[in-house]
Amino acid sequence: MAVLTEAELLQIRRQLHQIPELALKEYQTHAYLLDVIKQMKQDYLEIREPAELPTALLVLVKGSKAKRTIGYRADIDALPVTEATGLPYASKHQGVMHACGHDIHMTVALGVLSYFSEHQPTDNLLFFFQPAEESESGGMKAYQLGLFTGKWHVDEFYGLHDNPSLPAGAIGCRNGTLFAGTTEVNIDIQGKGGHAAFPQLSNDAVVAAAALIMQVQTIISRNIDPVQSGVITLGKLTAGKIRNVIADSARIEGTIRGLTQSMIELIDKRLAEVCQGIELSFGVKVKLELNQGGYWPVENNPELTENFIKYMKQADGVEYVETAPAMTGEDFGYLLAQIPGTMFWLGIEDDSPLHSATLTPQESSISRGIAAITGFLEYRMTED
Incomplete structure (x- = not known):
């Protein structure tokens, strides 16, 4: 040929x-x-x-x-x-x-x-x-x-x-x-379920998830140099089975994007710290999984x-x-x-x-x- x-x-x-x-x-x-x-x-x-x-x-x-x-x-x-x-x-x-x-x-x-x-x-x-x-x-x-x-x-x-x-x-x-580099984010929150009428006997994973999601929004706005670029998108939230039962667990899935590896590592670090803070503040267990693989x-x-x-x-x-x-x-x-x-x-x-x-x-x-x-x-x- x-x-x-x-x-x-x-x-x-x-x-x-x-x-x-x-x-x-x-x-x-x-x-x-x-x-x-x-x-x-x-x-x-x-x-x-x-x-x-x-x-x-x-x-x-x-x-x-x-x-x-x-x-x-x-x-x-x-x-x-x-x-x-x-x-x-x-x-x-x-x-x-x-x-x-x-x-x-x-x-x-x-x-x-x-x-x-x-x-x-x-x-x-x-x-x-x-x-x-x-x-x-x-x-x-x-x-x-x-x-x-x-x-x-x-x-x-x-x-x-x-x-x-x-x-x-x-x-x-x-x-x-x-x-950009990308990192998959999985967060599992474990609380304690119970009757919607007795919240004092439960530990609501939905409330902890909501607080976590709102705090994560501050990482880009307050920890990343404004002239640089980074993104955290939490695109999926799963929790609960019925309206009158307090959810015992929640799962959040999302993605991180950053223009340098050092920026991604900073976002990873801050996300881990936010998860630790939610654990202490709400008395729940928070498991954070970050998967970047080769997508630097x-x-x-x-x-x-x-x-x-x-x-x-x-x-x-x-x-x-x-x-x-x-x-x-x-x-x-x-x-x-x-x-x-x-x-x-x-x-x-x-x-x-x-x-x-x-x-x-x-x-x-x-x-x-x-x-x-x-x-x-x-x-x-x-x-x-």
Whole structure:
């Protein structure tokens, strides 16, 4: 196979779109990617299927005069969304859809890999087709399993996320934080139930929950620097069974978002202190569970990102857009906390937002994205 043509890339994207799979279950996707890659020229390629993370796929492209290994990541999982696009190549897997555009991510990565399989790079390139971005923290799992050690070591990492609000094929980026970090919050309150007419004999978990919710609102307004950004949303409260019985327990579920890891850790600390205060004030038991996993803020490396932006601003055929931080989560943040690198947007120009059942990316973004990334990688490899 020569370098993938635009028609072949379109076919690949549409075939991937039809076989979406959820986190850590991407076996059909893995097999399809492997089949495409094995048809490429193998002279410079080494393929790894890690048994520790079986749906992951790593492809090392050996450089001619390697002084570094540049990593490129593409996530491969989908979402539990029932597709409503009406496209002839819509998902064949009921209730699962590439509603976040990871089919675009994979296709762009295959296009870039195809180019370098025919044109040996100067530096080593490591393509990481990553499972479990939407849930299960696949990036963190890969790192903690040691997939990027030894000959698979990565010196710097790059990855994209598609963006419906940007023109098709445009590249968006910013220095600093691109995506917020996220933490799942679960709070269980245990009181003492009883008859609604005798509150003195009970300990109302609903009242304790209400007080906790109101106190949590002060964390952002009074503990976070006003010129920075953080969010706590407590989106679910469950308590009680009937109107005339005092509830013995309550459960609150929510999410924390922050633009830096230090901010998230501060919010976590204050939330734990509020829970301790509610225990003392109301005589209840409060169990707080915080689950961040690998969804750390995507904090772009200053030097590498400045270099990336400089290239994209002057590159022929690239429409560059400076973007604001987004409060969405991305597990590439964990990898960037361990390995310097840059995440950026690829415009796909659509009226439907990410994670919607009608997301329909403009497919012209694929070839433009491949050209921009290939050009940048070649430029990066000319530098010391």
